[in-house]
Amino acid sequence: MTQTTFSPLCIIEKIDDGALAPDGFFDLAGLVADACLEIEGVSGAYVSITLVTGEEIRKINKETRSVDKETDVLSFPNVPYAPGKTARDSEKRLKKAYDPAYGRVFLGDIVLNTQRAKEQAEEYGHSFKRELGYLTSHAMFHLLGYDHMTDEDKAVMREMEKRAMKQLQLYRKEDETMTDEKLQSLAIEALEYSYSPYSNFRVGACLLSEDGRVFQGANFENASYGATICAERCAVSNALMAGARKFTKIAITTDNGYAWPCGICRQVLNEFKSGDMAVMVGGKNTPWKTKMLSELLPESFGPEDLDIQEV
Numbered sequence: 479m480t481q482t483t484f485s486p487l488c489i490i491e492k493i494d495d496g497a498l499a500p501d502g503f504f505d506l507a508g509l510v511a512d513a514c515l516e517i518e519g520v521s522g523a524y525v526s527i528t529l530v531t532g533e534e535i536r537k538i539n540k541e542t543r544s545v546d547k548e549t550d551v552l553s554f555p556n557v558p559y560a561p562g563k564t565a566r567d568s569e570k571r572l573k574k575a576y577d578p579a580y581g582r583v584f585l586g587d588i589v590l591n592t593q594r595a596k597e598q599a600e601e602y603g604h605s606f607k608r609e610l611g612y613l614t615s616h617a618m619f620h621l622l623g624y625d626h627m628t629d630e631d632k633a634v635m636r637e638m639e640k641r642a643m644k645q646l647q648l649y650r651k652e653d654e655t656m657t658d659e660k661l662q663s664l665a666i667e668a669l670e671y672s673y674s675p676y677s678n679f680r681v682g683a684c685l686l687s688e689d690g691r692v693f694q695g696a697n698f699e700n701a702s703y704g705a706t707i708c709a710e711r712c713a714v715s716n717a718l719m720a721g722a723r724k725f726t727k728i729a730i731t732t733d734n735g736y737a738w739p740c741g742i743c744r745q746v747l748n749e750f751k752s753g754d755m756a757v758m759v760g761g762k763n764t765p766w767k768t769k770m771l772s773e774l775l776p777e778s779f780g781p782e783d784l785d786i787q788e789v
């Protein structure tokens with residue numbers, strides 16, 4: 479079955495039934511492809527991605543590269559870049575690879591072994607999604623002219639991949655260690671976005687989601703005072719729109735003293751806690767304190783009381 483996913487910068491052609499792909503893989507691939515193209519400074523391209531088993535990739539590896547070995551990902555660039563050049567400085571060659579059928583430049587094929595990706599994710603202790611995202615970015619940069627034959631080239635390619643992963647907030651276990659200090663400084667940074675002309679009480683927050691992503695928020699007030707939204711709920715809204723729903727920690731700050739979350743925010747945080755949630759309050763010049771949400775909202779009423787098991 480062939481299916482096509484369009485994203486602003488890149489078209490992904492899906493050439494199999496994707497049985498091994500997790501839900502939303504092709505959306506993820508579109509985002510990864512777009513991020514890689516954006517980082518490289520190229521647009522109007524398309525790639526094809528085929529998802530295969532370990533056995534299949536071994537066959538392809540043998541046929542195309544005479545390597546009789548299973549691997550995680552293979553990429554077959556369509557643009558013959560000059561030595562040392564990548565897509566951004568190969569305009570003429572890109573133009574030659576223009577495919578009128580798509581109205582875009584065909585960058586090449588990616589073959590992804592989703593079985594191996596799953597194993598590697600487990601081995602490294604990060605999400606399947608992160609592993610697939612990383613492998614897709616690795617293959618994308620190959621299609622854009624990058625390689626890792628020398629240490630120097632390898633370092634450049636790794637840097638590009640890292641930028642793509644960072645942009646997409648696809649963290650590895652190691653980088654996932656969002657420290658309390660980092661979360662706190664992101665909350666302090668969010669203060670700058672506070673709209674609080676009535677109270678002059680700025681609040682900044684930063685939420686940490688279960689998958690390692692972070693979401694900032696700031697309070698925004700209204701001439702009709704009751705329409706005010708607190709920093710915590712602003713952060714929750716941001717997170718929900720990025721598909722995050724379970725949070726392990728939040729840092730909340732104000733300019734002076736402590737801003738413990740108000741009752742409404744405690745209730746909203748309670749809805750989306752991952753087991754429990756650590757609530758850190760403090761500030762630039764105020765030592766940070768931590769309490770669990772279960773302490774701040776004891777005997778709470780939550781989704782489980784209405785038989786919602788999974789938020």
Ligand code: THU
Nearest residue numbers: 677679681697708709739740743
């Ligand atoms: N505020 C928050 O942002 N979070 C809280 O949990 C408490 C209160 C904001 C709302 C309003 O803009 C200002 O602080 C004063 O109430």
